Amino acid sequence: MLSISNVDEGTKSPGDGDDIDPHEDLIFAPFVGKIFATSDDAFDFYNAYALLKGFSIRRRNNYKSSKLGDVSSILFSCSKDGISKKEKDAKKTREDGAHERTPQKDRTSTQTGCKARLRIAFLNEAWKVTVFYDVHNHALVISPSKVRSLHSHRSMSPEVVDTIKGMYAQNIETAKIHEYLKVRNGAKKSLKFKRKDVSNVIASENRRLVGIDVETSLVYFQKKKEEDAEFFYDVEIDESGRLKNMFWVDGRARRAFQEFGDVVTFDTTFQTNKFSMPVAPFIGVNHHRMSIIFGIAMLRSEETTSFIWLFETWVKAMYGKKPQVIITDQDAATRIAIKVVFPNAVHRCCQWHIMRKAREHLGILYNSKKGFEDDLKRVINRSMTVSDFEEGWRHMLKKHKLENNRHLKNMYEKRSEWVPAYFRGTFFADMSTTQRSESANSSLKIWTNNHKSMYQLVLNVEKIVDNIWEKESDEDIASMNVVPNLSSFYRIEKDASQVYTRKVIVVLNVSKFVDYKTISFGI
Template identity: 65%
Template sequence: MVNKGASSVIDDDDNHGQEHPYDTDPHEHLEFAPFVGKEFNTEDDAKEYYNNFAYRRGFSIRKGNHYISAKLKNVTMVQYVCSMEGFPNKPANQSAPEKEKTCTRTGCKARFKIRLQEGVWKVSVFEDIHNHPLVTSLAEKQSLRSHRKLDSEGKEYIRDMRAQDIKTANVHKFSGVRHGGTKNLKFKRKDAINEIASQNRKLVGTDVEATLVHFQKKQEKDPEFFYDVEVDDSGRVKNMFWVDGRARRAFQEFGDVVTFDTSYKTNKYSMPLAPFIGVNHHRMPIIFGIAMLRSEEKVSLIWLFQTWVKAMYCKEPRAIITNEDEDSAMRIAIKEAFPNIIHRCCQWHVLRKAGDHFGAIYSIKPGFEDELKRVINRSMTVSEFEKGWRDMVQNYDLGNNRHLKVMYEKRSEWVPAYFRGAFFADMSTTHISESSNSTLKLWTNNYSSMYQFVLQVEKIVEGVWANESDEDMANMKAVPELSSFHLIEKDAHQVYTSKVMSIFKGILKKTQLGEVNEVEKDALYEVAINDHPIIQNWIPETYMIKINKSEELVSCTCKRYEFEGLLCSHAIKVMHHVRMFHLPNRYIMKRWCKDANARTKRSNFERSMEFGSTPELEAIRFATLKPQVMSLLKMASKSSDAFNLLQGILDVAEQQMQEVADEQETLTREIDTSTRIPSQVILDPPISQCKEKRKQPQRFNLQSEAKKPRRCGTCGSNKGGHNSRTCPLKKVHGKKREDDDVDSEKGQDVESDGAYEYEDLSG
């Protein structure tokens, strides 16, 4: 098939004195065709013009030969030809089999030649006659090589879309929507993939450097932004921690209880993400800093805890909740770094692990699961828990169960009865951390670089602050809706946030349960709840409430206020009984009030004017003055007059400051070295090579980083250097030896050898 077009020649040496066998097609519209003598300012302009024409005609171009002038030492002639020009090269060895390929050369004579004359590029030859079919559909034109291109705007659009966790295939589709369909795009899905891959390749070897530069830019915008990096002996990143200024301020109000979780490891370095998470006055999660660790050894954890406390202006939490783990590295690190706080293991993880071991028992012994949860959660005192546990083990004949013994030995680390008197803001599990982890899994994958990982984590943090601001605004506009005639509810509406108020309404509703019995007038009362209108098979409960009406003091044996910060229904029921109708101020915890974060949202200048000297105030004042001082230094460096002027001002200021501050540090000190990029070059951490390890979040061995010998899946042995495929026992009908023990961690742990005695910790 022959496609006829226009042919015009000005160079005799290029025409070879022959006429073209194809006449001009009268039906072909060549409005945009170049012509001999057309001028262009640059070679690129000429190439772009011819390529645009080729797109309309339906063929692809490539650069042909060119000529370099010996006199001018530059290119003076360039020829562009059709991509089908020439013929395929024949293999040197005809006898060797050649892989079949689609023919891409047909000897097409179409060409476009330009020459440099007097500083202008002019068309000297233009031939538009093709001996192959031309592409007519837009969908096929975008596949032509010279027309598949991404401009700077398209590349930026692809990067922005991918940064929002939109898959590459969808990026291509969304781009097509903007241009009326993918058929109108000049790039294909593969080009978008290549663009994203090229961006990832730029981070190879400079991942940490890009991350630290990003932190430095963040610090310029937010003077309270804090980060620190620890490197190993080879100069590679070992641990990294960062936190924004708002989180540091929020910790001063809501940092009484935090959860710490290291179970999320999805990045190409398999470094665990370790966030410190608490709850704000809206009962919503708030992130108090994020770390990435190479390992979970005691040394690394202690470094992280000490760095975190430093970032929080040397303030420590009152309690910390971690995942339940048999390894002691976490416990030891917390004990050494925080000797004065309460450490609690996540109850949810303990019960989930118990479900893996007790699956058979739950089926064989009906009622055991409910009884286990009742003893754990409904025991108000340690002695009550001890008695309930003994009765449960005896009634269900589980005195020999191995895992039940392990749970009992660690009871003081996770059973609520041992923490009734400590404040935990009703955070008994690390579900909040896991919720953030599940969200992060949607934004990252096993091959995310550190820089990309940090950017995605920051999106989650920004979402946290946005949610808090939305709730603050909603609380300002909220109109109280009373569900009862209690004056206590009216008092609570004025101070508590909407989320806390919804919980408090549930507490008020429960005051209808039970009866009040006077034990000692105006001093001691008993609330007995013998039945429940909704819950069947209700187990009677009794609570003792101490009260002092004159001093507005009240306490209950359930210790809900001590644990959660809200008065329990039993205490409020007795308050109504003795005619105490208002909510005492001493039982309104500020962290649950609407204005709990008012100080957090104040400007740095307002907080700098506060009286006193604390690590927080010192850091805020330093951050507030730093931009102004740096501006003066830049102006003073422009000339000797400005330098001398500032020098004189500083001498006077230093003398006056010394008189005021005496032994205080001068405000002209350098910025803390922990918040600067280290002077030495920091290398990227080693990339994890084990794909199986990076598929799902896994735990590191907290005892050591040493590699343990892998056990054979058939015989269970870790000796001999064999595995399940080369195991000698596999040849014997694939059965294990009878004397091999079944790993209790993988199967159902019903019973173990020998009973165990219970140690009474109630005293």
């Protein structure tokens, strides 16, 4: 029986057309002397009677034999038995007289002091009804559809519980799970539980991981390693023995990095679990121009030492191979760590992040100075050389009289870290920003939230990774079986179509780059 607490049982007579005839002869009523084989049988019988009559029951208390120590008597009562804490406090205040108690928060209660009850006693190896009082001091619920929602009549089968857990693992919302179960059972009236009960199952599953979250994640990693010999994970522990940082990557990504690891983006701007630990994916691009994850990290803090540990651990996982280009946001700790671990790599700060921050600081100028926003973007994106940028920047400042603008000065001082002109000739694999990391974070937001445990987040990240590999496999097959549409009749494009995947061929429009006068057809 599913235990539900703090339920508003409601006793209003409904008008939904399924009322019970209050004069119906209740032939299933208990009586003094009735025998039951077990106490559970007695509870089920009384509960079935309560369902028919329109109230809910609960197990009130047990009495133990002073000689044997075994339970000798059990009392089942109407769920409205007892007095609420609010009423007890009021009674105590009245008894205390002049002493005023501190006012408490007003809370609703379903208790009315109802004395309806059934007592059973263990006699002659069986349970016998010794007391049955069937008078209630409250209205009874005469609608079957409503009485089923009362405390003792709400239950879930193990199958339903497993269904809820499975759907929750697929990141399906509580409300949608409840709606699905209603549809599967034919109608809402056929359910023996409420949406709140679905939430309780999920909450119970989350509580199960409290205190063992990290341990459960590590056990999962060890299991993955047994299935995949190249699966890699590592953790950093602080002085108190608590988890500080964690990193993991599967064997497929480690192998793929050897082919596609020249350029990566790394972003720590997304926090996604209840511990507020940034989730930092290493993102690259494969031969289909699709994003690929080269490992996931969870960091307790964004300090330089944490990034150094992570980058060194990542290089170890990638068999010593380091990226030639790494794109990040403008975090100072990340910049220092990159210089330590990747001294020969080209480090580029994400232009998208910089321009978003510029809009926050320069938004008023965008609106007040006509043409300023277009001029700013033009000098940044269309300057082919460093000298072009330098000259264009000075001209822009002079034109709009912004030589003393503090934010523009700050952008200029760091220009070599993000302006495209400073990176001409460097291969970026179509990744000039951390946009692919942003895309990965968007997927994480779909699959996770800040109520998820670490273990649940790990499982959901694995779903994202598996989806990436599945898409890559589908595209491999498509590239082998689908003839790409060529943009010209040049032999060079035809030959390229035999080497590159169809997604790469789409962007290689040869007619844009080939001089008609210097190339002959059919060469």
